[in-house]
Amino acid sequence: MEYQSLLHKKLLDGSFVYTAESTPPDASDKDVLLKKVLPLKGIADAVNLTDSPGAKVHMSALTAAIILAQNDTEPILQLTVRDRNRLALQGDLVGASSLGVHNILCLSGDDTKNGDQPDTIAVNDIDSLTLVETADMMRRKKKFPSGRLIDPAPKLCIGGAEVPTEGKPDPDKISNKIKMGVDFFQTQYVFDEFILKEYMKVLEDAGILEKTFFIIGLGPFASAKSAKWMDKNLFGVDVPEQIIKRLEQAQDAKKESMNICQELISKFKDIKGVKGIHLMGHNKEEEIAKIIQEARKS
Numbered sequence: 001m002e003y004q005s006l007l008h009k010k011l012l013d014g015s016f017v018y019t020a021e022s023t024p025p026d027a028s029d030k031d032v033l034l035k036k037v038l039p040l041k042g043i044a045d046a047v048n049l050t051d052s053p054g055a056k057v058h059m060s061a062l063t064a065a066i067i068l069a070q071n072d073t074e075p076i077l078q079l080t081v082r083d084r085n086r087l088a089l090q091g092d093l094v095g096a097s098s099l100g101v102h103n104i105l106c107l108s109g110d111d112t113k114n115g116d117q118p119d120t121i122a123v124n125d126i127d128s129l130t131l132v133e134t135a136d137m138m139r140r141k142k143k144f145p146s147g148r149l150i151d152p153a154p155k156l157c158i159g160g161a162e163v164p165t166e167g168k169p170d171p172d173k174i175s176n177k178i179k180m181g182v183d184f185f186q187t188q189y190v191f192d193e194f195i196l197k198e199y200m201k202v203l204e205d206a207g208i209l210e211k212t213f214f215i216i217g218l219g220p221f222a223s224a225k226s227a228k229w230m231d232k233n234l235f236g237v238d239v240p241e242q243i244i245k246r247l248e249q250a251q252d253a254k255k256e257s258m259n260i261c262q263e264l265i266s267k268f269k270d271i272k273g274v275k276g277i278h279l280m281g282h283n284k285e286e287e288i289a290k291i292i293q294e295a296r297k298s
Helices: 006-012 031-042 062-071 086-098 128-140 169-180 191-206 226-234 241-251 253-269 283-295
Strands: 015-020 046-049 073-079 103-107 159-160 186-189 213-218 273-279
Touching: 006 015, 006 186, 015 031, 015 062, 031 283, 062 073, 073 086, 073 283, 086 128, 103 128, 103 169, 128 159, 128 169, 169 191, 186 273, 191 213, 191 253, 213 253, 226 241, 241 253, 253 273, 253 283, 273 283
Parallel strands: 015 046, 015 273, 046 073, 073 103, 103 159, 159 186, 186 213, 213 273
Antiparallel strands: none
């Protein structure tokens, strides 16, 4: 398949990519978004726009992605099945592509009961894998699931989420996602190189690495306390004890966290199948930009 986006082209060309994540603001002014994401412009290869993370409303991820696309920043639109039925999702896919948003990450979405409007009723008309399958049908077969033709069809580079955890991954599950249409995977935070090595080795042995691209999640800590919280509360996240101790003993925990990120990026780049780094952190766009700039020098 020919490339569907600038990010897809870089991956197909063998470039090691850096993507970043940003949550759209609580604002109805595009300049607020552009100022927030400005540190990443020209630094990150693409920027994810989260879709009401934590089940808390922010500026529409679709709108935010379009604004970035129109301001020379490659977006990755996160789409959750939590908030829209299949008709709305299909309309968003066509509309997004028509305005220069070609990368999508298909997700379930955080539980509405954990948000700040817990009485919200989740839609979940389809699941995230069906969204992947639908998007793939729309770009390849150039039609909606109803059979109606789309002319021209949307250009879409389709992403899926994965969680590298201790123990063997499920190659069959990942292979099925690829078969359904996933082009690349962005993962949950990974802070343990040995867990990642084991995970990627299993996928290599299963012949999966030659079929897709893995962009590994990483990000800076605000403090040792935040590292402990992530280790305890975020699904699939394992923060090694030695990292927590380094943060506790550091005079400047934020600076030490940046150093840890650089060290892990250097190690992750040497692991077969790792094609990029996905940097996350709430309102940490400036720190993430600095991490990417330093990593590109090495």
